[in-house]
C-alpha cells in the first residue's frame with residue numbers, strides 16, 4: 001500500500017475525504033472522467049476499506065450481494081453473493097491497487113474543518129496529521145467530495161441501558177470488538193435485533209457456552225442462499241463479460257421487486273415473511289413475540305441471514321432469544337422487565353451506530369458555519385448553499401455503492417461542465433440561479449421567504465415556494481430517528497427530492513438536468529448571460 005508524501009502538492013483540483021468503498025469509487029470516477037485533474041484522498045485511519053476494515057466482530061459480513069455492492073467497474077466474480085468482511089476489505093484494496101488509487105491516499109490525515117473562500121473560489125482544508133494529532137496543516141482544493149460514510153468512527157450510539165456500569169463481566173460494542181477476545185465457554189448476552197445482532201448470534205454460538213439475544217423489538221429475518229444457484233447456471237452458459245452483467249442485473253432488479261411488493265402489499269408481505277420464518281424456527285420459539293415486528297417489511301432495513309445460519313443457531317441447545325425490556329443490569333447479568341434473570345460473562349451491545357455526516361468536519365463558507373440540519377441536499381449529493389462540495393450518500397434499501405456511484409458520476413458531470421465553460425463554482429440554491437453582479441441584491445419583506453447567498457439575502461425562486469422537507473433516508477430505524485437533527489434533509493420536488501430507485505437515479509446522473517437549482521459562478525456566466 002503506497003502513500004504519497006504529505007507536501008507533494010498543497011493544492012488539488014479535487015480532494016476526496018475517506019478511503020472506504022465510496023471514496024475509492026469516487027477516485028476511480030474522477031481519474032477516469034477527468035484524467036487531467038489532480039486529486040488526493042485524505043483518510044483519517046491507517047487503512048483502506050472504511051467500514052470493512054473497522055468492524056472485526058466474529059462473522060462480520062455484508063447483507064448485500066457483492067454483485068451490486070461491489071464496484072461496477074470491477075465486477076465481483078466469486079460465486080458467493082454475500083461475502084465476509086475480510087474478502088470485502090481485500091477486494092476494495094485490490095481494486096484501489098489495480099487502478100493506482102492507493103498511491104493517492106494520504107493515510108492518518110483527518111479532515112477537521114473546511115472553509116470555502118468566495119474570494120479565492122477555493123476550499124481551504126484543515127487536516128490533522130498523525131494519530132496523536134500533533135500536527136495540523138492546510139490544503140487547498142477547488143472541489144471536495146466527502147465520502148466519509150454515515151456514522152461516527154469513534155463513538156457508538158449512546159443507549160441507556162439501566163445500571164450497565166454495575167456489570168462485573170466484559171461489555172463490548174461490536175464497533176470496537178477486541179479481535180483477541182476468547183469467548184469460548186463464556187455466557188454471552190447480545191442486546192439488539194439489527195443486522196449486527198443477527199450476524200453475531202450464530203457465530204458466537206459456535207464456541208460460547210451460551211448465547212442469548214435480548215431484543216426490545218423484533219425484526220424480520222430473511223434467509224438467503226450465499227451461493228446463488230441461477231448465478232452458477234448463467235456462468236456456465238455465457239462468457240464471463242456477459243455473465244457478470246446478467247448476474248448484476250438480476251441482483252439489481254430482484255431486490256427492487258421485493259421492495260416494491262413489500263411497500264405495495266404490506267399485509268401480504270408480512271404474512272409471507274412470517275410463514276418463511278415459522279418454517280425455520282424450532283417449536284419452542286414462537287413467531288409472537290420474537291418475530292412479530294410492529295412495522296411492515298421494509299419500513300426498516302430487513303435482516304438477511306445467509307443460508308439460514310441464524311435459524312440453525314436457534315435450534316442449538318446453547319442459544320436463546322428473549323423479547324423483553326431491561327429492568328436492570330446486575331453484577332452478573334440482566335434482569336428483564338418481566339422478571340427473567342439472564343446470566344452473562346459478556347454483554348454485547350449491538351445497539352447501533354451513531355450517525356454522523358461529513359465525518360464530523362466543521363464546514364464553513366467564508367468562515368460562517370454550515371448548519372447541515374437546516375440544509376437540503378441537491379440530488380442527494382450537493383449541500384444547499386455550499387459551493388463545490390459533494391457528500392456521498394448511498395441507499396439504505398439497496399446496495400450502498402449503487403447510490404455512491406450515481407453521486408460520483410453526477411459530480412464528475414458537473415465538474416466537466418464547469419471545465420468546459422470555465423466556471424469556478426457551483427452551489428445548490430433555492431434562490432435565483434441567474435447570476436450577475438447586478439442581480440445579486442435582495443428584496444426586503446418578501447412574503448415567500450428569502451435565502452442567503454454569499455452573505456446576501458435573495459428571494460426564493462417561485463418554483464420552490466412552499467417546499468416541504470422530508471427525511472433524506474426513508475427508513476424509520478431508531479438510529480435514523482435519533483439523528484434527524486444532525487443530517488441534511490430532502491425536499492418534496494425537483495432536484496431536492498430524496499433518492500428513489502437506482503434506475504431513476506442512474507439515468508438522472510448521466511442524462512438529468514444539472515443546472516436546475518444550481519448556481520454557477522465564473523466564466524461565461526459572469527459575463528451576464
Ligand SMILES: Cc1cc2nc3c(=O)[nH]c(=O)nc-3n(C[C@H](O)[C@H](O)[C@H](O)COP(=O)(O)OP(=O)(O)OC[C@H]3O[C@@H](n4cnc5c(N)ncnc54)[C@H](O)[C@@H]3O)c2cc1C
Nearest residue numbers: 018020021022044050051062063064111148149359399400
Ligand atoms: C457492520 C456493517 C455492515 C454493513 N453492511 C452493508 C451491506 O451489506 N450493504 C450495504 O449497502 N451497506 C452496508 N453497510 C453500510 C456501509 O457502511 C456502507 O455500505 C459502505 O461500507 C459505506 O462505504 P463508505 O465509503 O461510504 O463509508 P465508510 O466505509 O464508512 O468509509 C468512510 C471512510 O471515511 C473515513 N473518514 C471519516 N471521516 C473522516 C475525516 N473527517 N477525515 C478523513 N477521513 C475520514 C473513515 O475513516 C472511513 O475510512 C454496513 C455497515 C456496517 C457498519
Ligand SMILES: *[C@@H]1O[C@H](CO)[C@@H](O)[C@H](O)[C@H]1NC(C)=O
Nearest residue numbers: 115116117118119124366367
Ligand atoms: C475562510 O475564508 C475566509 C474568506 O472567505 C477567510 O477570511 C478566512 O481566513 C478563512 N478561514 C480559515 C480558518 O481558513
Ligand SMILES: *[C@@H]1O[C@H](CO)[C@@H](O)[C@H](O)[C@H]1NC(C)=O
Nearest residue numbers: 255256259397398474500501
Ligand atoms: C428504495 O426506496 C425507495 C423509496 O423509498 C424506492 O423508490 C426504491 O424503489 C427502493 N429501492 C429498492 C431497490 O428497493
Ligand SMILES: *[C@@H]1O[C@H](CO)[C@@H](O)[C@H](O)[C@H]1NC(C)=O
Nearest residue numbers: 421422423424521522523524
Ligand atoms: C477562465 O477564467 C479565469 C478566471 O476566472 C481566467 O483567468 C481565464 O483566462 C479563463 N480562461 C478561459 C479559457 O476563458
Ligand SMILES: *[C@@H]1O[C@H](CO)[C@@H](O)[C@H](O)[C@H]1NC(C)=O
Nearest residue numbers: 470471472473474475476477
Ligand atoms: C417513507 O415513504 C413513504 C411513502 O413513500 C411514506 O409514507 C413514509 O412516511 C416515509 N417514511 C419515512 C420514515 O420518511
Ligand SMILES: *[C@@H]1O[C@H](CO)[C@@H](O)[C@H](O)[C@H]1NC(C)=O
Nearest residue numbers: 433463512513514515516517
Ligand atoms: C435545466 O433546467 C433549467 C431550469 O429549469 C432549464 O432552463 C434548462 O433548459 C434545463 N436544461 C436542459 C438541458 O434541459
